[in-house]
Amino acid sequence: xxxxxxxxxxNTILVREIRRFTRIWAQTLLPPxxxxxxxxxxxxxxxxxxxxxxxxxxxxxYIVPGLIMMAVITNxxxxxxxxxxxxxxxxxxxxxxxSPVPNWVILTGYVAGGMARGLSxxxxxxxxxxxxxxxxxxxxxxxxxxxxxxxxLFALGGFINAMLATKFDDISIVPTFVLTPLTYLGGVxxxxxxxxxxxxxxxxxxxILYMVNAFRYGILGVSDVNVVFALSMILVFxxxxxxxxxxxxxxxxxxxx
Amino acid sequence: xxxxxxxxxxxxxxGDGFEALKGIDLRVEQGxxxxxxxxxxxxxxxxxxIVSSLVNKSAGKVKVFGHDIDTDLAAAKxxxxxxxxxxxxxxxxxxxxxxxxxxxxxxxxxxxxRRSTEKYLKELGLWDKRDTPxxxxxxxxxxxxxxxxxxxxxxxxLILDEPTAGVDIELRRSMxxxxxxxxxxxxxxILTTHxxxxxxxxxxxxxxxxxxxxxQNTSKRDLLKQLHRETxxxxxxxxxxxxxxxxxxxxxxxxxxxxxxxxxxxxxxNEVFDALKAQGLEVMSMRTKSNRLEELFxxxxxxxxxxxxxxxx
Ligand SMILES: Nc1ncnc2c1ncn2[C@@H]1O[C@H](COP(=O)(O)OP(=O)(O)O)[C@@H](O)[C@H]1O
Ligand SMILES: [Mg+2]
Numbered sequence: 293x294x295x296x297x298x299x300x301x302x303n304t305i306l307v308r309e310i311r312r313f314t315r316i317w318a319q320t321l322l323p324p325x326x327x328x329x330x331x332x333x334x335x336x337x338x339x340x341x342x343x344x345x346x347x348x349x350x351x352x353x354y355i356v357p358g359l360i361m362m363a364v365i366t367n368x369x370x371x372x373x374x375x376x377x378x379x380x381x382x383x384x385x386x387x388x389x390x391s392p393v394p395n396w397v398i399l400t401g402y403v404a405g406g407m408a409r410g411l412s413x414x415x416x417x418x419x420x421x422x423x424x425x426x427x428x429x430x431x432x433x434x435x436x437x438x439x440x441x442x443x444x445l446f447a448l449g450g451f452i453n454a455m456l457a458t459k460f461d462d463i464s465i466v467p468t469f470v471l472t473p474l475t476y477l478g479g480v481x482x483x484x485x486x487x488x489x490x491x492x493x494x495x496x497x498x499x500i501l502y503m504v505n506a507f508r509y510g511i512l513g514v515s516d517v518n519v520v521f522a523l524s525m526i527l528v529f530x531x532x533x534x535x536x537x538x539x540x541x542x543x544x545x546x547x548x549x
Numbered sequence: 550x551x552x553x554x555x556x557x558x559x560x561x562x563x564g565d566g567f568e569a570l571k572g573i574d575l576r577v578e579q580g581x582x583x584x585x586x587x588x589x590x591x592x593x594x595x596x597x598x599i600v601s602s603l604v605n606k607s608a609g610k611v612k613v614f615g616h617d618i619d620t621d622l623a624a625a626k627x628x629x630x631x632x633x634x635x636x637x638x639x640x641x642x643x644x645x646x647x648x649x650x651x652x653x654x655x656x657x658x659x660x661x662x663r664r665s666t667e668k669y670l671k672e673l674g675l676w677d678k679r680d681t682p683x684x685x686x687x688x689x690x691x692x693x694x695x696x697x698x699x700x701x702x703x704x705x706x707l708i709l710d711e712p713t714a715g716v717d718i719e720l721r722r723s724m725x726x727x728x729x730x731x732x733x734x735x736x737x738x739i740l741t742t743h744x745x746x747x748x749x750x751x752x753x754x755x756x757x758x759x760x761x762x763x764x765q766n767t768s769k770r771d772l773l774k775q776l777h778r779e780t781x782x783x784x785x786x787x788x789x790x791x792x793x794x795x796x797x798x799x800x801x802x803x804x805x806x807x808x809x810x811x812x813x814x815x816x817x818x819n820e821v822f823d824a825l826k827a828q829g830l831e832v833m834s835m836r837t838k839s840n841r842l843e844e845l846f847x848x849x850x851x852x853x854x855x856x857x858x859x860x861x862x
Binding site: 293296297298301303305308382383384386387388391393544 | 598602603638654657
């Protein structure tokens with residue numbers, strides 16, 4: 293395909309993905325807005341006022357970056373996993389398989405679709421948080437880079453999950469048993485400096501901790517980890533998952549007999 | 550001339566070890582209307598699946614308009630429109646979106662995609678339904694939606710896997726008329742079917758497939774010639790009550806009282822008349838029964854089954 297045809301194909305996939313999650317907005321955009329508002333009210337206002345300061349900021353301001361990241365991570369992931377798996381399930385993936393769209397464009401198209409949802413929700417949650425606290429972005433470039441790369445990484449993860457899944461149960465296992473616990477334990481609600489040394493060490497092997505902290509550094513200027521290291525790690529993970537996902541698509545297991 | 554489709558030594562063994570194609574060869578000329586005819590499980594969908602990249606082949610070559618799917622896949626795909634056997638669109642998407650999205654996958658810019666979508670939705674009588682989610686369409690409309698989707702990038706070769714399965718007779722005829730018109734305008738068409746009348750009514754060339762092998766691949770007319778049996782219809786002087794016992798021949802009474810006698814190719818007709826004479830029957834006039842593809846097909850499939858049985862004994 294010519295470069296311009298490839299661009300058309302990529303846009304087509306992206307637009308279709310955006311159309312999908314906006315068509316079912318009550319399942320995709322609304323729930324995180326409601327959940328995050330509850331977090332802001334309960335942890336930020338009701339409990340937060342008793343906790344006082346964390347990392348030199350009032351508790352509400354401290355948890356907002358983590359909560360935004362949490363929403364971005366889950367939504368980037370679940371958009372791709374559910375959209376691609378249902379394409380597989382309904383066999384409408386065949387529309388792409390018969391067409392000349394190269395595999396890497398299919399992959400980047402879906403990842404971009406997942407990022408579109410993840411980042412839209414990031415924006416929605418950020419807007420909502422402004423009703424509860426003031427945000428002054430400390431370092432715009434770091435903030436943007438972290439959120440965009442993290443979103444891409446988890447969209448890729450969702451794609452791999454969808455390729456491996458054979459039934460609907462398989463698409464909720466990772467979000468429920470891996471992503472949610474790792475996010476909760478990834479320093480969304482606390483600085484790991486509050487933990488005993490042993491648990492600090494354990495926390496350091498959780499990749500999500502690095503993403504939350506890099507993002508928090510972008511907004512507040514404080515971090516439990518080295519930000520350059522965090523960003524490099526995300527990039528390495530992206531490269532690995534992209535290669536794996538592309539290879540799976542090429543082999544076509546579960547989509548081609 | 551390059552063929553619209555050229556298949557050589559194509560084999561397919563599925564993951565479970567089942568050998569669905571045992572080395573088939575097929576050539577379809579540009580402009581042809583071609584039928585791949587065979588009973589269920591013959592390997593028709595497998596063949597079309599490989600041509601359209603939905604199934605990985607085990608061995609062999611496939612070329613679409615001269616473009617090898619191993620080395621020149623994108624070009625092969627651009628020349629091909631695919632209508633699969635099962636509905637495979639997103640049930641929740643709208644008719645218009647399904648077709649324009651497909652155009653986008655082929656790289657058609659939005660304006661051209663929309664124009665082409667409009668053209669084919671109108672031609673297939675779906676324009677009124679353009680904003681309807683696909684799941685609300687009737688079975689026949691869903692089938693036509695898949696045809697519009699396959700045509701939106703204006704491929705030179707349209708392949709349809711059992712396009713009229715489960716479609717009522719009236720709709721089937723209008724679909725036939727549409728396909729014939731597409732063919733007249735230059736689109737090469739290949740369809741699979743197990744409806745004999747469909748292959749007979751539409752196609753110029755027919756390949757018969759069974760148990761993963763091509764049994765015959767020739768023109769409809771040649772196929773008829775190769776029939777190894779002929780049926781003669783005889784009008785008798787005196788009407789009969791029941792079919793007579795003719796030594797060495799199968800005979801039956803047709804509805805209108807005429808006698809039908811089956812004769813193997815190569816046997817003398819004098820033998821038939823001797824047998825008739827022995828029964829005291831007098832023939833006033835005689836004609837050959839036009840051999841329908843259906844009978845031919847049944848004969849061939851039965852023969853194939855018998856051969857298989859014999860070879861495994
Ligand atoms: N995914 C598959 N795995 C194993 N066997 C299959 C698969 N798909 C089809 N088959 C078998 O291959 C044979 C040919 O199937 P198919 O090409 O669908 O036949 P047709 O379209 O002529 O009815 C059948 O016996 C079928 O059971
Ligand atoms: Mg079939």
